[in-house]
Amino acid sequence: MSLTIKHLIGLHGVPSDDIQTILDTAKTFREVLERPIKKVPTLQGKTIVNLFYEDSTRTRISFELAEKRLSADTINFSKSGSSTKKGETFKDTIRNIEAMKVDMIVVRHESAGVPQFLTRISKASIINAGDGRHEHPTQALLDMYSIRERLGKLKGLKICVIGDIAHSRVALSNIFGLQTMGAQVSVCGPLTMIPQNIESLGVKIYTDISKAISENDVLNVLRIQLERKAGTSIPTLREYHNYFGITAERIEKNNKDILILHPGPINRGVEITSEVADGPYQIILDQVTNGVAIRMSVLYLLGTRQ
């Protein structure tokens, strides 16, 4: 089945059939990743540009691997060492890259809205790899895939996103995507990190971590983003840890199975202790493997769309 969307800018407004197709197709690619030769010729002859205006390890490597495993030709662009330093405008950079005949652009940028802007100035298919505080759709898709893989469904599940919701694009994509698939999403964190009016999205707010743990099936623990000035929302990291950290003690006190996700990179001892981050309830490294499969799925579905 084809997708109705031409670009993947965010999960807001993406119909559930499209999300379902992306998740189902990713299963095929998950199987490819288990093969001795982890490569298929599907996107042969397609050119993909990875436009990373912001630092990234996981997402960037994951996209690059996904592209290579589909046999696409890839070009990497990062802000440092580019003509951005020489004063070229963003629009001109894109126009020049486009003039070299590219089929798809994967973009990460510190400003929200850049991927959307790209769809207006470029004919290529655009995939958002994270824009400012807006969305990070492939992360939410891989979260959904990982949850579905473990629990067999998304519909009716209760999922709590914990941490700095106000500065998080992962949280927003999770909320939109999971709600579309029929899950109940809540958030938990200090009120300084919860955006105003988030209840208008149908999201419940927890300020008590123990309650959030006991009332949910899945915890998606976000990183406290020091580089995005999270420091001004909380007095100290230790205080955040004391009130909202996911510790073995808090998990054990809750007498039922719970699934713990974390998009990485982990600040051990801040939002999650090492004991939990390496413990039996987490699926953090599964998420990373599934991330490659999800990105292959998105690239395949958008790249071969007629």
Add this chain to the structure above:
Amino acid sequence: MTIKAKIIDEIGFGRTITRLAHEIVEKNKGIQDVVIIGMRTRGEFIAKRIQEKITSIESVSPELGILDVTLYRDDFRTRLKQPEVSVTNISIDITKKHIVLVDDVLYTGRTVRAALDALMDLGRPNSIQLCVLVDRGHREMPIIADFVGKSIPTSINEEVKVRLKEIDEEDGVYLVESPKKGL
């Protein structure tokens, strides 16, 4: 879509499977290291039937696998509809095995070409043989089947429809007028 002829009926269908199973056993002198691999979707069920038949002949069951070749197709750019991919399910290492690739209809040979590429990415089999229920001619690739249920000379404006109990409620092969003329 108008039916022009019924080429194989239910009884004939069963006999054809039986003959193909015997031929596979004969050519491979038993089923040592033989792996039957069905190509999605209909080849998968035909492969299963052949495997069951071989089991009843030899009292040993050959390994069975399912291959999805969507990712290896050469017509992504020319097709109107995006093909749906599904999962390849071959749980054993195919290196040094004798593969019998099973499909319902052999036509241009392009699907078989894709299947050969897909198999090579999974390992290095000692041999690959091709078994088809119907060979309708009009090859576009230098490909020939080792085991053929029935060879049917067709016009390019016709289509061969294989119907199977597992998904279509009956066993049978029909020759029909193609809805898309001149393809």
